[in-house]
Amino acid sequence: MNDNGTTQHGVSVQVRGIRRSYGEQEVLKGIDLEVRPGEIFVIMGASGSGKSVLLRHIIGLEAPDAGEILVNGESVHSSDVASKYRMALVFQSGALLNSLTVGENVGLYLSEHRLKSPDEIRKIVLDKLEVVGLKGTEDKLPTELSGGMRKRAAIARALVIEPELILYDEPTSELDPVSSVVIGDEIYQLNKRIGVTSLVVSHDRDLAFGIADRIAVMHEGEIIALGAPDEVKRSQHPVIRKFIHADFKRQPKA
């Protein structure tokens, strides 16, 4: 149930044969995957595996060289999709507008599209900031917030849209373990509360196995495993084994 007391349903996302090169370097090598409505789908992989590039394609910020991305069966690049389905991306850096206050950032979607009166927008902004634990920061500038707070403000900005599809780009990078858990919980609770389809890109193993309904593992522009967290954990693929079990190896002092 959302704030208005109505049930929201997430959308489905189909990625079909996406290829993308930058110059000589092929970053996406024919990605195929399907995200079901309302699930938390995590794309996990090492840095530079093409996760964030895939995310930018899914939300329509970049166009692939080949293949297509469908949201509820419609191409993400068709003119209708942006107005028909509410989608939001929480950027790795937060990407808050530095010239606006936190409150103006969070309410930007509503004010620019003139969806509510200024008083209603202020009320919604305060509500959403409280949800992400940022009560009282509405008049601050983004530069006055810590990295974790900026990320939570970016989540609040996404919540205001009441999205049917929400994409998170490395939501826990640069965060301390406690803040990472808070963000992970927030992603999970939000998904359960409004049924939004959540697509998370991360190299954080704890986050992925903690919140995902399904996980895809990317390596060098390809999906090398896809399934429930337990299935991925049991995978015998050497890259996945190495990724999951990577740890410091330190000899005890004599």
Next chain:
Amino acid sequence: MFQNIGEIALLFWSTIRALPLVWRQRAKVLEEFHEIGNASLLMVAVLSFFLGGVIALQTGPVLAERGLHSAIGGLVGISMAKELAPIMMSILIAGRIGSAFAAEIGSMRVYQEIDALRTMNINIVNYLVMPRLVAITIALPMLVTFAILVGWLGGATVAQVTTQIDVPFESFFENMKNIVGIGEVMHGVFKSWCFAWIIGVVSCHQGLTTRGGPRGIGRSVTKAVVNSIVLIVLFDYVLTRLLLH
């Protein structure tokens, strides 16, 4: 280069199409307008006063030697109104405001703020480009009108206080009135209006196409200013030719 020209033309067209939404963006237009005026008024006053003064100083003694010192009012008046005020103020604004446009939009691009706007289905031209262009197309002609008046004052002051010229205030403006009319002032104002579009579109385009980190922003700022100045000088010649007829 041709790709850039095409992109600039498209941006110009998109901005024209966004003009009906100007009332909705009035707060941003006013903010930019205040920024342009506030940041430039003193510089414009100083520059144009001494510009008018130096023309009087350079030409006054030569005219006076030939017994033509009474013509100095018209000469300073017409030079300031038709040429020096519009081109010098436009170059000043290209440096001061064009660079700010490119830097602000360029940093928004580099730090993914523009991507964030796009994911919220907010039109970049309506939100970022159109308010800046409207503000500069109102502010620059106003600044140029102000510069013309201050330039005349500078010329008249120098003509009076310089002993080799020795033309009193009244004679200076009397002579100017015979030669410079509202048409000459409008000539300069019209040119500055065209230059404002050039500065606005070129600088915003440069900001929107910024790539890389801080170095990319620096490169965009330099290119915005240099390209604006080159186009201003080029269009100055073209417009002067056209306006001759």
